[in-house]
Amino acid sequence: xxGLLLLLAxxxxxxxxxxxxxxxxxxxxxxxxxxxxxxxxxxxxLAADLERVFGARPPMAETAPARGPAIVVALRHNLPAGLxxxxxxxxxxxQAAGGNLILTGSDPRGAIYAxxxxxxxxxxxxxLHWWTDHEPEKKKRISxxxxxxxxxxxxxCANLIGQGGEGAELFAGxxxxxxxxxxxxxxxxxxxxxxxxxxxx
Numbered sequence: 772x773x774g775l776l777l778l779l780a781x782x783x784x785x786x787x788x789x790x791x792x793x794x795x796x797x798x799x800x801x802x803x804x805x806x807x808x809x810x811x812x813x814x815x816x817l818a819a820d821l822e823r824v825f826g827a828r829p830p831m832a833e834t835a836p837a838r839g840p841a842i843v844v845a846l847r848h849n850l851p852a853g854l855x856x857x858x859x860x861x862x863x864x865x866q867a868a869g870g871n872l873i874l875t876g877s878d879p880r881g882a883i884y885a886x887x888x889x890x891x892x893x894x895x896x897x898x899l900h901w902w903t904d905h906e907p908e909k910k911k912r913i914s915x916x917x918x919x920x921x922x923x924x925x926x927x928c929a930n931l932i933g934q935g936g937e938g939a940e941l942f943a944g945x946x947x948x949x950x951x952x953x954x955x956x957x958x959x960x961x962x963x964x965x966x967x968x969x970x971x972x
Contacts, residue, residue, distance in 0.1 A: 790916070790917050791914045791915065791916060791917060792840050792867045792870070792871075792872055792914065792915040792916070792917055792919065793840065793912050793913075793914050794840055794842060794872065794912060794913050794914075794915070795825060795911060795912040795913075796821075796825035796826060796827040796829065796911075797830070798821075798829060798830075798839075798840055798841055798842055799829065799830045799831070799832050799835070799836050799839075799841040799842070800814065800817065800818055800821065800829040800830070800831050800832070800841070800842050800844070801831075801832050801833070801834060801835050801836075801841050801842065801843040801844065801845075801849055801871075802814040802831075802833075802843075802844040802845070802849075803833055803834070803845070803848035803849055804833060805847070805848050806844070806845070806846055806847065806848060807846065807879050809879055809883060810844060810846055810879055810882050810883055810886075813844070813882075813883045813886040813887065814844040814886065816886070816887070816890070817842070817844065817874075817886050817889070817890060818831065820890045820894050820896045820907070821842075821894070823896070823906070823907055824894045824895070824896070824907050824908070824909060824910050825909075825910065825911070825912075826909060829842070834849060835849055835869075835871055839869070839870040839871045840870050840871050840872065841871045841872070842871070842872050842874065842889075843871050843872065843873045843874065844874045844875075844882070844885075844886055845873060845874070845875050845882070846875060846876070846878075846879060846882045850873065850875060851868045851869045851871075851873065854866065854868050854873060854875070856875050856876060856877050856881070857876065857877040857881065857922050858877060859877060859924075859925070860877055860878060860880075860881070860925070861876070861877065861878060861880045861881050861884065861925035862876055862877045862881045862884075862922060862923075862924065862925055863875075863876045863881050863882065863884040863885035863888050863922065863923065863925075864876055864877075864881070864885055864920070864921075864922045865885055865888060865889055865892075865919070865920070865921045865922070866919065866920045866921070866922075867915055867916070867917055867918060867919040867920070872889075872915065872919075874886050874889055880925075881925070884925065888921075888923065892921075893913050893915070894907055894910075894913070895907040895908050895910075
């Protein structure tokens with residue numbers, strides 16, 4: 772059994788980096804000034820979260836750089852050709868495309884939810900950290916499959932209200948079904964209720 776585990780570990784170590792999307796302190800955070808103000812505020816929160824996890828403020832840009840990877844916060848601008856946002860209202864989408872990670876959604880709320888879902892799921896940022904004072908673990912990088920795609924249902928609003936309660940009106944009356952956080956969050960790519968984070972193959 773131990774030999775099998777060592778063999779599997781060696782196989783994983785041999786996966787080429789080009790088959791992964793590796794994000795670190797040098798990854799550019801992209802958001803257009805033409806996007807809704809609420810989405811740009813969410814991107815500013817993400818910049819702060821990236822600094823807390825990676826130890827440095829990310830480079831910022833209006834458009835994706837020629838050489839990535841970048842984290843692209845987008846609703847109407849900077850979306851890769853062929854990427855289709857979800858149709859269900861208030862639904863986020865996190866997807867690797869063109870060597871970048873795209874955080875978008877079916878509408879402004881959906882795109883905002885995608886930003887905070889990424890911070891929680893992949894950076895380890897507590898959505899309620901302003902009240903709990905929980906600090907995320909420091910990391911040098913995070914890796915996602917090059918074919919990564921994750922689109923949960925509309926999340927519960929209370930976890931995603933901006934710093935100090937700013938922007939609470941954005942979340943008034945939104946759906947509460949389909950949200951998965953905390954102990955319910957998947958560690959193997961499968962969500963409770965059958966939703967999946969889709970990778971290569």
